[in-house]
Amino acid sequence: MRRFFTAPFTDALFGLDRCMARGVSSLALVSLGLLLGWWLYVPVHELLHAAGCMLAGGTVTRLEISPIYLGGALASWIPWVEAGGEYAGRLSGFDTRGSDAVYLLTDFAPFLLTLFPGVWLLRCAARAGRPLAFGLSLPLAFAPFTSITGDAYEIGSILITRLKPWSDPGRREILRGDDLFQKVSEVSGGSLWLGLVLASMLGLLWAYSTYALGDGLARTLGHPPVPHPKYSPEE
Template sequence: MLDFWNGLSRCLDHGYKGLFLALLGLGLGWWMYVPVHEFMHVVGCVVTGGEVRELRLDTIYGGRLFAQVFDFVKVGSAYAGQLTDFDREPDLRYLSTVQMPFLLTIFPAVWLFQKCGREGRPLGFGFLLPVALAPFVSITGDAYETGSILATQLPPWSSPEMRELLRGDDLVLCAHRVSQAAFSPWGGWALSSLIGTVWAFAVYGLGALISRQLTSP
């Protein structure tokens, strides 16, 4: 990612102070973005008429606090956070649920991330990095899940059994399920991974396009 390396280079013009501020911003940005990301999944489900029954959130990201406010929030997760029980039907609702957090990537995160990088603002650069690069961080998670929803529209993998095997927000776990199946649909898994990767670049690319439009004279 040229934006990352160019921005990091500008931030490091400030020396160790720039590196420290970038890392501080990264830590703060990640800590704040995790719950925002998960609750945007919730919004994506609810605005399409779905119901969320369980969102698991680790304590360090405010799981205990949010659990006191929202009945569906449960403390503790194998991941930083995960929407574990929600309405997935129809598929458009499922897609909306998965996609919603990445609206922040498209705008304003990429635009501000590039701006901070160009101007050598290490704290802002680090803070925005988790949001701007979220599609790539999600290659094995939400990106794969997006790909699996789309891939399982195709006849070879559109049966309920294939959807159960291929769909999910953990590429590695889905690969394990596929490997244990009597008839392993590796083609569907590979296509899901490919679509997810293309999707990640497309999301960032759309954000970069908007950024260019906003910064061009």
């Protein structure tokens, strides 16, 4: 159980240590990889939300992606993509046809990249001491945790609003969403606050569980958790 909660952070910290053989230049390569990985991951993440929705049986009418993350180029190719919006990217127009299963699949689709190649790539890069590849892997491997106040909360809110007393339409409308901070400003009343806290906790548990699934797949492919730097990569 302890490893369930610590594996993401030991992978990151021990992996960074293993990639720092050249000091400042290695750190610069990790940082470059992280920035490049994030820039590429954001539009892919949003497109996978849309793909997940459509493959699950829903429809997509509007996907906002910031011009910084290729929103302009994508908008010229895909009719329902628009450059701009308040967020780096957001699926703001979609219809799940009232199905929570479609809603959950829409939310979860981008995190398939955490299952593979995310965690596996992070461990490969760490063991090989490749700082650029390690940086590139971080947005994929840690996407569930960077989405704690967004998609992770939304997944938790979908699940919690299937239970009483949060399943009535009014409470469901208030609690469901992909922006935890916005929901905090909208919530009032003890039962709604409890629902919000429980949804947040479920989202956090989902994030750890998603990483754990990636961990299991990486192990199957021959890459267990990154060991402490004092041990050789083979140990």
